[in-house]
Amino acid sequence: MSEPGKLLRIYIGEMQEWQDKPLYRAILELAQQHEMRGATVLRGIEGFGPQHHLSTERLPDISENLPILIEIVESEERVHSFLPLLDELVQQGTITLEPVEIVYNGSRA
Amino acid sequence: MSLLRKGKAMALTIYIGEADQWHGTPLYVAIVQLLRDAGCAGATVTRAVAGYGAGARLHEEGGWRWSSDAPIVISVVDAPYRIQRLLPRLQEMLSGGLMTTQEVEVLKYTHARPRGLSSKLTVQQVMETSLTTVELDTPVATVVDLLLDAPFRALPVVDSQQHLKGLISTGDLIRAGVLPMRRGLLRTARELDSSTARAVETPLEQGKQSDLTAQDVMNTQVRTVEPTMQVKEAAQIMLETGLRRLPVVESDGTLRGMVTRADLLQLIVTSPLISSQESRGTQPLRRSAPLNNLPPQQQPVGQYLNPDVATVSSEALLGDVIDALLVSPLKRVVVVDAEGRVAGIISDVDILAQMQAEARPGLLQMLSNWARGKPGHVPTGALQTHTGKARVAADIMNRDVIMVSETTTVQETIERMISTGRKVLPVVDEQKRLQGIVGRTDLLRILLEES
Numbered sequence: 001m002s003e004p005g006k007l008l009r010i011y012i013g014e015m016q017e018w019q020d021k022p023l024y025r026a027i028l029e030l031a032q033q034h035e036m037r038g039a040t041v042l043r044g045i046e047g048f049g050p051q052h053h054l055s056t057e058r059l060p061d062i063s064e065n066l067p068i069l070i071e072i073v074e075s076e077e078r079v080h081s082f083l084p085l086l087d088e089l090v091q092q093g094t095i096t097l098e099p100v101e102i103v104y105n106g107s108r109a
Numbered sequence: 110m111s112l113l114r115k116g117k118a119m120a121l122t123i124y125i126g127e128a129d130q131w132h133g134t135p136l137y138v139a140i141v142q143l144l145r146d147a148g149c150a151g152a153t154v155t156r157a158v159a160g161y162g163a164g165a166r167l168h169e170e171g172g173w174r175w176s177s178d179a180p181i182v183i184s185v186v187d188a189p190y191r192i193q194r195l196l197p198r199l200q201e202m203l204s205g206g207l208m209t210t211q212e213v214e215v216l217k218y219t220h221a222r223p224r225g226l227s228s229k230l231t232v233q234q235v236m237e238t239s240l241t242t243v244e245l246d247t248p249v250a251t252v253v254d255l256l257l258d259a260p261f262r263a264l265p266v267v268d269s270q271q272h273l274k275g276l277i278s279t280g281d282l283i284r285a286g287v288l289p290m291r292r293g294l295l296r297t298a299r300e301l302d303s304s305t306a307r308a309v310e311t312p313l314e315q316g317k318q319s320d321l322t323a324q325d326v327m328n329t330q331v332r333t334v335e336p337t338m339q340v341k342e343a344a345q346i347m348l349e350t351g352l353r354r355l356p357v358v359e360s361d362g363t364l365r366g367m368v369t370r371a372d373l374l375q376l377i378v379t380s381p382l383i384s385s386q387e388s389r390g391t392q393p394l395r396r397s398a399p400l401n402n403l404p405p406q407q408q409p410v411g412q413y414l415n416p417d418v419a420t421v422s423s424e425a426l427l428g429d430v431i432d433a434l435l436v437s438p439l440k441r442v443v444v445v446d447a448e449g450r451v452a453g454i455i456s457d458v459d460i461l462a463q464m465q466a467e468a469r470p471g472l473l474q475m476l477s478n479w480a481r482g483k484p485g486h487v488p489t490g491a492l493q494t495h496t497g498k499a500r501v502a503a504d505i506m507n508r509d510v511i512m513v514s515e516t517t518t519v520q521e522t523i524e525r526m527i528s529t530g531r532k533v534l535p536v537v538d539e540q541k542r543l544q545g546i547v548g549r550t551d552l553l554r555i556l557l558e559e560s
């Protein structure tokens with residue numbers, strides 16, 4: 001009983017903030033308010049973004065802004081209604097969307 | 110500062126082990142280094158807590174151990190061509206592990222250079238150095254062939270010491286009576302029906318027969334810049350003079366390169382996801398109200414547009430369209446419907462390509478006269494009778510108009526312009542009603558405002 005869905009990936013930095021709280025937390029709360037069925041936040045151990053500034057846990061001097069990756073899987077419709085809200089929050093970062101097949105959906109079971 | 114665009118990109122995912130090595134450094138560190146050196150859009154390395162791979166060796170986070178061999182996942186999102194180019198080198202580095210690629214849609218990618226033209230940048234850092242040049246005694250036929258087929262628009266003339274003596278553009282060739290009309294039209298005409306092609310080939314061949322050489326047609330009053338000049342100053346000179354390209358010359362007169370308006374605009378388009386080869390639309394998901402303290406680059410383009418744009422209604426007769434086109438400084442006419450919404454855009458090339466074959470040589474003759482400064486009477490009446498099915502603006506207009514909304518930022522407008530190769534973009538309001546037009550020079554001027 002699979003259904004088509006979308007995987008939304010948001011790449012940001014750990015130091016980024018939204019209204020005095022970590023941005024990834026704000027995104028999580030927003031996703032919850034919007035009743036997205038789930039979100040997973042992963043902290044990277046190394047990476048770089050458009051500015052080409054490296055951050056890595058290996059070197060304490062450049063370890064405070066490690067990459068954060070947030071993954072959200074939802075129906076296309078719900079992802080699209082979420083995007084304008086998300087756009088407001090993410091001033092810097094990369095957002096990608098790709099098709100996935102949802103083969104098990106525990107939250108709706 | 111955000112760049113929102115709908116575009117296809119590729120996500121590359123690499124699965125390796127944390128203990129994997131490459132020439133004495135952890136493999137993932139070496140891979141990130143490679144990706145950074147290659148100018149990739151970005152990379153994120155995450156460490157998983159457990160897993161196993163092709164080697165069937167159980168990876169687990171170290172915890173109590175001193176070293177860890179947890180699975181490592183490296184994600185890269187970038188333009189497909191860049192990833193394809195990197196794959197062989199990555200495959201060489203991996204001994205085991207797994208790599209996957211997946212097409213993704215990029216909804217947002219923010220920018221590397223959020224502020225205009227840096228005062229640290231000098232002309233020699235951005236100029237084009239591989240130039241085609243001609244010598245003073247190069248026959249004009251060679252000059253014509255070079256200029257018609259080359260990607261550049263002006264040909265520097267140098268002596269045997271590589272000292273710049275002059276510059277030849279298609280405009281100079283038109284004035285010298287060698288070229289019948291501008292390059293875009295010539296190229297289009299050559300690809301149309303045989304009698305139209307002949308209508309331009311004949312004068313072109315005659316022009317090429319002349320005994321003139323490069324020094325007879327070149328422009329010697331050339332404004333040049335030095336390699337160490339700041340790009341901002343070069344931009345200022347372009348704005349003041351209206352020149353689109355400046356030769357870069359050492360103090361002893363040696364030609365070093367060429368810097369163009371497009372090079373300067375390209376400077377702030379640093380996103381690797383934008384390629385000048387591709388043309389894709391940009392659609393903002395949503396725009397919030399502009400903030401007054403934002404630099405001009407991040408302000409909506411609506412504040413800077415030029416409201417003076419040649420327009421015709423979609424029912425305008427062809428003769429009127431041509432009249433409007435000839436007097437339009439931007440060489441474009443925007444077609445609007447009764448509500449002022451943009452319906453299409455027309456350039457001289459569109460008219461030529463869309464009109465009936467029999468009428469084309471007549472139009473070319475007219476445009477040719479106009480280009481040589483002999484406008485005389487525009488024979489619109491004569492044209493009407495020969496244009497066949499194409500009678501009004503709506504019949505010949507290009508309906509696929511690339512335009513921007515007045516709330517689009519200056520930054521995004523520049524990106525749009527570079528990625529689509531357009532020189533001017535109509536600016537519209539939410540109802541698609543025409544508000545004005547913005548050209549490359551306008552955008553360069555805005556970039557100079559901030560400092």
